[in-house]
Amino acid sequence: MSKPVISASWGAVGLLLIGCGGAAVPQDQLSTAQAALKGAEVAGAAEDPKAALHLKLAREGLDRAKALISDDRNEEAASAIDRAQADADLAIVLSKEARAKKEAADTREQVEELKSRIVK
Amino acid sequence: MTQQHRISSAFAVKHVARTVRVSSLSSLFVVAALSVACGAANPPKELLDARAAYTRVASGPAKDLAPAELDTAKQSLGRAEGSFQEDGDSPRTRDLAYIAERRTLQADAQAGIIQAERDREQVDKDLKKAQLATIDKTRAELDSERRAKEASTLEAKQSKADLEKEKKAREEAEKRAAAAMASLAEVAKVKEESRGVVITLSGAVLFATGKSELLPIAREKLTEVARAVKDQGFKEIVVEGHTDAQGSAIKNEALSLARAESVRSHLVGQGIPPDKIRATGLGSNRPVAENTTAEGRANNRRVEIVVSPLK
Numbered sequence: 001m002s003k004p005v006i007s008a009s010w011g012a013v014g015l016l017l018i019g020c021g022g023a024a025v026p027q028d029q030l031s032t033a034q035a036a037l038k039g040a041e042v043a044g045a046a047e048d049p050k051a052a053l054h055l056k057l058a059r060e061g062l063d064r065a066k067a068l069i070s071d072d073r074n075e076e077a078a079s080a081i082d083r084a085q086a087d088a089d090l091a092i093v094l095s096k097e098a099r100a101k102k103e104a105a106d107t108r109e110q111v112e113e114l115k116s117r118i119v120k
Numbered sequence: 121m122t123q124q125h126r127i128s129s130a131f132a133v134k135h136v137a138r139t140v141r142v143s144s145l146s147s148l149f150v151v152a153a154l155s156v157a158c159g160a161a162n163p164p165k166e167l168l169d170a171r172a173a174y175t176r177v178a179s180g181p182a183k184d185l186a187p188a189e190l191d192t193a194k195q196s197l198g199r200a201e202g203s204f205q206e207d208g209d210s211p212r213t214r215d216l217a218y219i220a221e222r223r224t225l226q227a228d229a230q231a232g233i234i235q236a237e238r239d240r241e242q243v244d245k246d247l248k249k250a251q252l253a254t255i256d257k258t259r260a261e262l263d264s265e266r267r268a269k270e271a272s273t274l275e276a277k278q279s280k281a282d283l284e285k286e287k288k289a290r291e292e293a294e295k296r297a298a299a300a301m302a303s304l305a306e307v308a309k310v311k312e313e314s315r316g317v318v319i320t321l322s323g324a325v326l327f328a329t330g331k332s333e334l335l336p337i338a339r340e341k342l343t344e345v346a347r348a349v350k351d352q353g354f355k356e357i358v359v360e361g362h363t364d365a366q367g368s369a370i371k372n373e374a375l376s377l378a379r380a381e382s383v384r385s386h387l388v389g390q391g392i393p394p395d396k397i398r399a400t401g402l403g404s405n406r407p408v409a410e411n412t413t414a415e416g417r418a419n420n421r422r423v424e425i426v427v428s429p430l431k
Contacts, residue, residue, distance in 0.1 A: 054222070076211075079212075079215045083215060083218050086223065090225050090229070093226045093229040093233070094229045096229070097232040097233045100232070100233045100236035100237055101232065103236070104236045104237075107240060110247055111246045114251060114253070117257075118253050
């Protein structure tokens with residue numbers, strides 16, 4: 001076998017690896033998305049219905065991604081992770097929104113109570 | 121886009137791909153088919169959702185309150201649209217559209233946060249105002265409560281002072297009366313009877329034998345009697361002259377009356393109103409002792425001042 005042939009066959013191997021084995025395990029993406037999921041949990045996403053929906057979607061997406069990774073279906077896993085990341089990010093902002101609204105409402109209630117006491 | 125559509129378009133792509141391998145001649149057809157597939161492919165549900173969300177959110181408060189997040193959403197949707205233009209309804213397009221919808225909702229939520237924070241600021245101001253008003257009200261209530269308390273305390277003090285004054289006055293009156301009685305007791309025998317307070321002065325102290333002029337010492341004693349009687353207060357005074365049984369009854373009565381008159385005029389001279397005091401001579405008609413002994417006769421020679429008390 002001549003040298004060009006060897007390099008060509010190595011190149012074929014490389015191509016095969018990319019083509020068949022598909023993408024590498026999206027470990028970094030998974031870690032980032034998992035951190036976002038954790039953040040959503042900490043932010044109290046489970047307590048607001050809208051946020052809870054996206055928290056659930058993110059969690060399911062990451063579970064699916066892990067299963068796909070163990071099946072060596074990394075490309076599909078990356079897709080699931082991308083979606084889960086978007087859901088986790090949204091869940092965080094939604095829980096922040098819910099909390100901000102609740103605080104405003106609580107304060108307003110306090111004001112109303114004080115006002116009613118002043119009138120009396 | 122229905123499931124049916126997705127399946128058929130996917131099938132079309134696969135079919136075309138196989139055709140490519142079969143014949144290079146048909147490659148032109150392939151390109152045509154692909155472009156047809158892309159142009160004809162209905163946008164996936166994810167993209168439709170993302171577009172609808174963006175249209176809704178972009179015309180809402182996010183435009184003003186979360187422009188940066190809205191722009192991120194716009195770019196995200198742009199990538200999804202680009203992918204759809206290039207690859208049609210591919211998994212990547214769906215992923216990008218899915219992500220774009222969430223970015224859009226995120227912009228909306230961010231606007232909600234900003235709005236809530238602004239509301240909160242206003243409400244905080246209202247709260248501060250309400251708290252100050254509450255404090256003012258509480259202070260006013262406390263003030264009026266304190267004033268009421270002070271007023272009632274003052275009233276209590278005043279009524280207490282009044283009582284105190286009254287009590288003192290009463291005590292003084294009692295003291296004065298007691299002192300008057302005591303001073304009377306020194307100069308005369310004082311007895312409380314049903315007709316009033318009876319002050320009995322011995323005739324020996326008042327008069328010389330057979331005379332009706334008061335002795336100097338008698339004047340002093342009667343002056344004290346007058347003061348005591350005035351201090352006590354009275355309705356009426358009757359001065360009664362009494363003698364022993366020696367001598368004629370007529371003489372005795374005349375003497376007793378003259379002596380009673382002497383006492384009366386002295387008392388009037390000491391400030392007893394004349395219309396409230398009268399004199400009477402009873403002679404020996406009302407002895408208080410036996411006339412058989414010298415001591416008894418001495419006791420019978422007397423003047424009684426009967427003071428009828430104020431009712």
